[in-house]
Amino acid sequence: MAIRMTKDVLWQALYKAAMLELEPTKLQNKIEPARAAIQQRVEELTRMTHGGSSVEEQQATDDARRNLRTLQRVEFKLSKPAGMIGKPWADGAEL
Secondary structure: OOOOOHHHHHHHHHHHHHHOOOHHHHHHHHHHHHHHHHHHHHHHHOOOOOOOOHHHHHHHHHHHHHHHHHHHHHOOHHHHEEEEOOOOOOOOEEO
């Protein structure tokens, strides 16, 4: 019997896996699926009608995206070019 993971739990599991990965060679392969799952969940929360979405989950997804960007910048020494300061990343968040 297969276990079905709901999308609200899936993004959290992928996020935790990325944040706890200690091997730099495996880290990017953990970050990308986590970012994609978080983005998908954000889109779902945005589509939910009045009172249907959790303010706490919205804050948690915002925090998770910010933490993954920070982790990626620190681990891979990524930074935005000077001309990109204040402009959004692909996921819509600003530096």
